[in-house]
Amino acid sequence: MARKLDPGQLVIASHNAGKVREINELLAPFGIGATSAASLALPEPEETADSFAGNALLKARTAAEASGLPALADDSGLEVAALADAPGIYSARWAGPEKDFAKAMAKVEAALAEIGAEDRRARFVCALALAWPDGHAEVFEGEARGSVVFPPRGDRGFGYDPIFLPDGESETFGEMDPARKHALSHRAQAFAKLVAACLE
Numbered sequence: 001m002a003r004k005l006d007p008g009q010l011v012i013a014s015h016n017a018g019k020v021r022e023i024n025e026l027l028a029p030f031g032i033g034a035t036s037a038a039s040l041a042l043p044e045p046e047e048t049a050d051s052f053a054g055n056a057l058l059k060a061r062t063a064a065e066a067s068g069l070p071a072l073a074d075d076s077g078l079e080v081a082a083l084a085d086a087p088g089i090y091s092a093r094w095a096g097p098e099k100d101f102a103k104a105m106a107k108v109e110a111a112l113a114e115i116g117a118e119d120r121r122a123r124f125v126c127a128l129a130l131a132w133p134d135g136h137a138e139v140f141e142g143e144a145r146g147s148v149v150f151p152p153r154g155d156r157g158f159g160y161d162p163i164f165l166p167d168g169e170s171e172t173f174g175e176m177d178p179a180r181k182h183a184l185s186h187r188a189q190a191f192a193k194l195v196a197a198c199l200e
């Protein structure tokens with residue numbers, strides 16, 4: 001049995017504004033007041049684990065310990081099949097310290113061109129970790145399957161959204177209405193599992 005989350009205060013342990021916005025939109029129907037890690041000036045831990053779940057747990061535990069509140073962290077990334085699932089857990093790092101995702105998307109295109117790959121299959125993966133100050137934690141994973149397209153399309157969303165075309169859709173995550181992204185995304189899939197386990 002997963003531990004239930006009280007509708008009190010929750011810290012969103014992320015320094016990525018795009019993610020924080022999406023997580024707030026997902027939390028809105030549950031009446032949970034969320035504070036951002038940035039507004040509490042929480043430290044940004046080094047992501048030393050070798051999996052999405054491991055890094056999500058590390059971020060959630062650090063924030064729960066520092067704030068004394070339950071903390072929700074998200075570790076996510078883009079896996080491109082022809083690139084042996086790169087950039088994967090290194091998705092943020094491919095954008096460099098300046099967080100230049102135009103550069104990161106161009107790197108994906110160049111890496112595919114370099115090996116002459118025609119296979120464009122890709123997926124977004126998200127691990128959400130919920131940690132309490134006493135050390136208890138729960139992790140939930142979700143994925144969205146699709147393909148990468150070039151050139152990038154659309155300026156909604158964040159990160160690699162402009163090159164991700166979900167299976168069965170005609171618009172990239174960068175083009176589509178945010179509500180549509182929430183119906184399909186890796187983050188929304190993981191969140192639905194969290195809701196079923198910890199909020200209902």
Ligand SMILES: O=c1nc[nH]c2c1ncn2[C@H]1C[C@H](O)[C@@H](COP(=O)(O)OP(=O)(O)OP(=O)(O)O)O1
Pocket residue numbers: 013014015016019047059074075076077078091092124157158159160161173185187
């Ligand atoms: O829905 C998404 N749409 C587009 N790109 C996405 C998405 N979800 C993850 N991504 C990419 C960009 C992000 O920078 C990286 C996650 O890296 P990740 O370490 O989990 O997040 P981060 O460093 O940006 O913020 P933080 O660790 O403070 O939560 O994967």
Ligand SMILES: [Mg+2]
Pocket residue numbers: 047092
């Ligand atoms: Mg990060």
